[in-house]
Amino acid sequence: MKxxxxxxxxxxxxxxxxxxxxxxxxxxxxxxxxxxxxxxRQTAKHKIPSWxxxxxxxxxxxLSLEQASSEMTARYKASLVQEGKARFVDLTGGMGVDFSxxxxxxxxxxxxxQNEELCRIATHNFELLGLNHATVLHGKSEDYxxxxxxxxxxxxxxxxxxxxxxxxxxxxxxxxxxxxLKDLLxxxxxxxxxxxxxxxxISLATKTVGDVSEVHVVxxxxxxxxxxxxxxxxxxxxxxxxxxxxxGGEMEDFLFTREEEMQEAVLTSQPGRYLYExxxxxxxAGAFNAVGNSYKVRKLHRHSHLYTSDLLLPGFPGRIxxxxxxxxxxRINIRRFVSVTEKVNIAVRxxxxxxxxxxxxxxxxxxxxxxxxxxxxxxxxxxWIVGKKVKNKR
Numbered sequence: 001m002k003x004x005x006x007x008x009x010x011x012x013x014x015x016x017x018x019x020x021x022x023x024x025x026x027x028x029x030x031x032x033x034x035x036x037x038x039x040x041r042q043t044a045k046h047k048i049p050s051w052x053x054x055x056x057x058x059x060x061x062x063l064s065l066e067q068a069s070s071e072m073t074a075r076y077k078a079s080l081v082q083e084g085k086a087r088f089v090d091l092t093g094g095m096g097v098d099f100s101x102x103x104x105x106x107x108x109x110x111x112x113x114q115n116e117e118l119c120r121i122a123t124h125n126f127e128l129l130g131l132n133h134a135t136v137l138h139g140k141s142e143d144y145x146x147x148x149x150x151x152x153x154x155x156x157x158x159x160x161x162x163x164x165x166x167x168x169x170x171x172x173x174x175x176x177x178x179x180x181l182k183d184l185l186x187x188x189x190x191x192x193x194x195x196x197x198x199x200x201x202i203s204l205a206t207k208t209v210g211d212v213s214e215v216h217v218v219x220x221x222x223x224x225x226x227x228x229x230x231x232x233x234x235x236x237x238x239x240x241x242x243x244x245x246x247x248g249g250e251m252e253d254f255l256f257t258r259e260e261e262m263q264e265a266v267l268t269s270q271p272g273r274y275l276y277e278x279x280x281x282x283x284x285a286g287a288f289n290a291v292g293n294s295y296k297v298r299k300l301h302r303h304s305h306l307y308t309s310d311l312l313l314p315g316f317p318g319r320i321x322x323x324x325x326x327x328x329x330x331r332i333n334i335r336r337f338v339s340v341t342e343k344v345n346i347a348v349r350x351x352x353x354x355x356x357x358x359x360x361x362x363x364x365x366x367x368x369x370x371x372x373x374x375x376x377x378x379x380x381x382x383x384w385i386v387g388k389k390v391k392n393k394r
Contacts, residue, residue: 039059040057040060041059043065048097054129058124067094068094068096069097072245078104087149090102090154092112092157093111099155106153112144141181151190152189156176158177178194192232209231212230214240217243217284238257240256242255242282244281252281254294261290269379270308274321295313301375306375325385328384337362343368345372348375
C-alpha cells in the first residue's frame, strides 16, 4: 500500500491539474490509482488539511472521500468525548477521518470496516498518523457487534446509499439500519454516537430510534454539514445543540430543549432598528421560538423565522443587519428603489416570490453591501426590508 518514490513524484508533479485531462494524457496499469491519489489530495487540501500535510497518506475512491467528515467536524466530535476513557469502537470505519480524531481520546481503539481495500488503506494511514493504539479489523458491523467486548463509546456513520448507489434519506434505509441495532448497541457501550446526513428529519429520527440524549446539528460557515445523535440508556430529556463552526476558529453553539421550543416567541409587525437571521443549524434544528425567547428578539411572523429588536445583540447565533427601510413592494416603491439601486443581496422568507422571480421582475443584480429580505409580517403584510450587515462580535 505504500507509495513508491516514482508514484510520489508523479502525484506531486501533477497535483494541481485536472484529473479528467490527466486521464486522457497518461496510460498505465497504476494510472487509476494515481489519479485517485491526485483527486484525493485536491479534496484533502481544504477538507482535511492535516492529512494533506502528511505527504504519504493514501486516499480511497471518491465516494468514501465524499462521505468522510471534514477535519473541522471531526475535531468537533472529539470535543464531545471525555479524554482518558479506555475503549472506543468505530463500526463503520470508512476513510477513518472521524476515527483518527475520536480515537485520540481513548487508550485503545477499534476500526471496523467491511471493505477490505479500505482496511488496507486505514492500516497504512493510521501508522503514518501515529495511531499506534488502533486495531484495524475487517468485517460487518452487525456480526462484530454481537460478540464484541463492552466499550465506552461506539461510533457509526451509516452508508447513505442503497445497493444501486442511490442516496437514501431515512434512518431505516441506511446501512447498517440503526433501528434494528439500537438495543444491542446500548448493551455494548455507555454512549453511542451516530452521524447522519443533514437531509434527515430530526424529529422523526429521534422518535424512531429512541434513547437520544443529545442532537447536534453541525454547520461550517453557515452551511449545514451533518447531524449527530448521541444515545444513552434512560436518556431523559433530549438536549439540542445548533452548532456553527467558523474557519477562523470561532463557534456558535445554541442549546435548547423541545420544551423551550414549545413556548411561543413574541410576534410583531413593527420591525425595529435591527434584523436578526438565525444560522443554518438553528433553522435545521427548528429552534425558532427558543432563539427568539433566549435573545429577547421579536419574531416578524410565525413562519418567517426573521427577528427584530431596537437593541444590537452581539453574539446572536446568526447574521445581524441594520434596518434602513421597510417598504411595501408596490409598483411605485419598486420603481423608486430600482432607480437608486443597481446591486443588492436578496433573500426570501415566507414570501410568494422566489429570489429569481424578484430579480427578473426588477432587473436588480446580485452583490453590493445592501441586503433585501422579502418577507411577511405578523399582520400578514408583504414587505421588503432593506439594510446592511453588522459585524457580529462573538
